[in-house]
Amino acid sequence: MAQMTMIQAITDAMRIELARDPNVLLFGEDVGKNGGVFRATDGLQKEFGEHRVFDTPLAESGIGGLAVGLGLTGFRPIAEVQFIGFVFETFDQIASQATRMRYRSGGRYTSPITFRAPFGGGVKTPECHADPLEGLLTQTPGLKVVVPSNPYDAKGLLISAIRDNDPVFFLEHMKLYRSFRGEVPEGEYTVPIGKANVVKEGAHLTIITYGAMVHTSLKAAELAKKERGVDVEVIDLRTIQPIDTETILASVRKTNRAIVVQEAQRSAGVAAEVIAQINEKAILHLEAPVLRVTAPDTPYAFAQIEDKWLPTPERIVKTINEVLDF
Amino acid sequence: MPVQTKGPNNQKQHQTGYIYTNVDETFQPLQVLSTDGKVIDEANMPALSDDQLRELMRRMVFTRIWDQRAIALNRQGRLGFYAPVAGQEASMIGSEFALNKEDFILPGYRDIPQLVWHGMPLYQAFLYSRGHQHGGQLPQDVNVLMPQIIIGAQIVEAAGVALGYKLRNEKRVAITYTGDGGSSQGDFYEGLNFAGAYQAPAIFVVQNNRFAISVPLEKQTKAETIAQKAVAAGIPGVQVDGMDVLAVYKAVKDAADRGRNGEGATLIECLTYRFGPHTLAGDDPTRYRTKEQESEWEQKDPLTRFRKYLESKKLWSEEDETQVIEEAKQAVAEAIKQADETPAMTVSGLIDSMFETLPESLKEQKAWFEGV
Ligand SMILES: Cc1ncc(C[n+]2csc(CCOP(=O)(O)OP(=O)(O)O)c2C)c(N)n1
Numbered sequence: 001m002a003q004m005t006m007i008q009a010i011t012d013a014m015r016i017e018l019a020r021d022p023n024v025l026l027f028g029e030d031v032g033k034n035g036g037v038f039r040a041t042d043g044l045q046k047e048f049g050e051h052r053v054f055d056t057p058l059a060e061s062g063i064g065g066l067a068v069g070l071g072l073t074g075f076r077p078i079a080e081v082q083f084i085g086f087v088f089e090t091f092d093q094i095a096s097q098a099t100r101m102r103y104r105s106g107g108r109y110t111s112p113i114t115f116r117a118p119f120g121g122g123v124k125t126p127e128c129h130a131d132p133l134e135g136l137l138t139q140t141p142g143l144k145v146v147v148p149s150n151p152y153d154a155k156g157l158l159i160s161a162i163r164d165n166d167p168v169f170f171l172e173h174m175k176l177y178r179s180f181r182g183e184v185p186e187g188e189y190t191v192p193i194g195k196a197n198v199v200k201e202g203a204h205l206t207i208i209t210y211g212a213m214v215h216t217s218l219k220a221a222e223l224a225k226k227e228r229g230v231d232v233e234v235i236d237l238r239t240i241q242p243i244d245t246e247t248i249l250a251s252v253r254k255t256n257r258a259i260v261v262q263e264a265q266r267s268a269g270v271a272a273e274v275i276a277q278i279n280e281k282a283i284l285h286l287e288a289p290v291l292r293v294t295a296p297d298t299p300y301a302f303a304q305i306e307d308k309w310l311p312t313p314e315r316i317v318k319t320i321n322e323v324l325d326f
Numbered sequence: 327m328p329v330q331t332k333g334p335n336n337q338k339q340h341q342t343g344y345i346y347t348n349v350d351e352t353f354q355p356l357q358v359l360s361t362d363g364k365v366i367d368e369a370n371m372p373a374l375s376d377d378q379l380r381e382l383m384r385r386m387v388f389t390r391i392w393d394q395r396a397i398a399l400n401r402q403g404r405l406g407f408y409a410p411v412a413g414q415e416a417s418m419i420g421s422e423f424a425l426n427k428e429d430f431i432l433p434g435y436r437d438i439p440q441l442v443w444h445g446m447p448l449y450q451a452f453l454y455s456r457g458h459q460h461g462g463q464l465p466q467d468v469n470v471l472m473p474q475i476i477i478g479a480q481i482v483e484a485a486g487v488a489l490g491y492k493l494r495n496e497k498r499v500a501i502t503y504t505g506d507g508g509s510s511q512g513d514f515y516e517g518l519n520f521a522g523a524y525q526a527p528a529i530f531v532v533q534n535n536r537f538a539i540s541v542p543l544e545k546q547t548k549a550e551t552i553a554q555k556a557v558a559a560g561i562p563g564v565q566v567d568g569m570d571v572l573a574v575y576k577a578v579k580d581a582a583d584r585g586r587n588g589e590g591a592t593l594i595e596c597l598t599y600r601f602g603p604h605t606l607a608g609d610d611p612t613r614y615r616t617k618e619q620e621s622e623w624e625q626k627d628p629l630t631r632f633r634k635y636l637e638s639k640k641l642w643s644e645e646d647e648t649q650v651i652e653e654a655k656q657a658v659a660e661a662i663k664q665a666d667e668t669p670a671m672t673v674s675g676l677i678d679s680m681f682e683t684l685p686e687s688l689k690e691q692k693a694w695f696e697g698v
Pocket residue numbers: 029058060082086089436475476477478504505506507508509533535537538539604
């Protein structure tokens with residue numbers, strides 16, 4: 001097995017799918033000759049040619065519409081939105097067009113599109129680059145939303161996304177792109193969309209999280225172990241739409257306590273949804289209310305204070321203690 | 327002044343007689359100075375005093391030095407996000423110089439020089455770069471918005487500001503900037519069309535520096551010029567040699583005069599070039615630019631050309647140049663010091679700036695934050 005960074009695993013997944021299926025196309029701003037601003041598509045235009053991998057003009061609504069149109073003619077577009085904050089420019093094409101195609105045409109047409117975008121904080125990008133907008137995406141009916149936390153999952157989930165016949169939004173956390181390497185099998189394999197992963201088993205409390213917060217939560221779990229001897233279980237959702245409720249419930253039935261960690265702002269997000277599901281299906285197994293650790297309800301913080309604004313291991317431990325002491 | 331107001335009439339017709347393909351013929355770039363600093367278009371020489379001419383040069387040299395210092399400071403980790411501007415001084419400074427103080431600037435992320443010459447304190451530009459809220463908290467009499475990150479958003483807003491001035495019967499114009507890449511956004515067309523439909527005094531400047539990050543102009547648009555995109559919006563379109571500060575000044579001054587006279591909006595395409603990388607966040611221009619192209623454009627350096635012109639009129643000397651360089655270095659050092667001394671931002675402060683009165687939920691979040 002190869003050791004890869006998450007970004008290499010992502011490139012590898014696209015290379016495999018471009019080679020396997022001539023209907024797969026890859027496009028976006030700077031993805032061609034430059035290989036993407038993060039080099040996620042590096043070398044792919046050279047390998048597959050300008051008809052398969054190409055630069056678009058600077059227009060996200062155009063990119064989204066192009067993807068929808070190509071989907072109508074039998075292609076399987078991978079459309080890159082250069083940074084998540086620019087998703088608003090194409091949001092009509094995602095939310096009102098791509099996701100409604102199957103519904104509107106009674107199944108005659110579909111949108112087998114993979115939208116990809118870097119997102120997520122901790123890397124001090126300018127305004128509108130890092131915003132955790134996944135809540136917005138998960139509230140868009142008809143869209144699957146995937147957020148890998150490691151290279152292995154990234155490759156397997158991206159291959160699943162490209163092969164999916166419905167639109168999938170694949171969110172790539174910028175902080176995880178190159179922060180560590182992991183074992184990634186060569187060749188093709190898939191990780192199913194909609195299945196969570198228990199990354200650390202524990203007996204006393206469950207943390208449900210995704211993306212970069214998986215790593216922050218693992219740190220918090222260590223701290224809690226050291227400080228208080230608590231044995232925390234950590235679940236990586238991997239897919240936040242649809243959410244794998246079964247894995248969450250099985251864990252909560254075991255630990256009877258849970259918190260949800262998301263780096264997005266507090267209100268009406270993924271954490272709120274997870275808590276609602278636990279309340280609906282496992283309330284009698286709970287020893288304490290399910291709490292959440294999130295960023296506050298402000299725009300994404302300017303670079304100078306983003307490290308304070310994002311959830312920290314300390315803040316997670318504080319919340320763990322609140323739940324334990326309820 | 328090559329003002330394009332009519333469409334099809336000026337155009338070559340396709341053999342079939344009803345298909346029009348060329349609008350580019352009428353868009354010859356306005357150029358006042360040749361690359362070796364000689365006046366080649368006396369008729370379009372703007373009316374500027376010797377002092378004003380010297381001031382234009384001073385600002386361009388100052389900006390070049392500040393740009394170099396900003397790049398160095400960024401590499402030392404003392405600044406944050408920064409997009410180099412060298413090569414674009416004529417287009418940035420010439421255009422701002424043609425405005426009045428009450429005119430409003432809606433910039434893109436690269437357009438910090440226009441803001442600073444319009445009154446934004448330099449230390450606040452540095453705070454902006456560092457991601458400090460106070461970088462955007464500008465003095466009341468500085469009529470600018472913060473640099474826009476979302477490409478195109480400022481263009482539609484400029485139509486709104488311009489309409490606002492028109493409705494209030496104020497003789498002010500709104501000017502906005504984007505790049506050749508930005509001219510592909512839907513917002514670009516919407517902004518031009520709105521300003522056209524409302525006859526609003528907006529000036530849309532496209533700094534065509536031939537690249538949008540790595541994507542060359544030829545991949546951005548099939549149109550021969552960006553100026554011709556004005557035709558469809560029914561507003562005048564102008565193409566200018568964007569390395570010629572006098573030509574840029576002239577084009578913007580005329581557009582502003584037309585705006586103030588109730589004649590509506592103008593699109594101005596400045597042909598220019600950025601010498602540096604796209605931004606300092608890992609962009610590598612050797613992946614998409616050639617050495618030949620770079621040196622070809624360096625021959626057109628706006629500073630060299632204008633310096634030659636001024637020297638020939640005995641309006642600029644080596645001592646002048648040295649003095650401005652020193653002045654710029656000192657100003658940058660002072661601004662950095664002032665930025666360093668500005669109290670750091672806090673999350674509580676950010677939460678407090680959300681609403682006029684904080685809702686309960688945010689009060690709770692703030693208390694929780696402060697408790698950690
Ligand atoms: C809506 C939106 N899409 C994409 C980007 C990312 N981006 C930043 S600069 C840039 C290229 C801009 O090129 P151009 O408009 O030609 O201006 P230049 O940088 O050349 O001055 C891109 C794609 C963005 N900031 N906003």
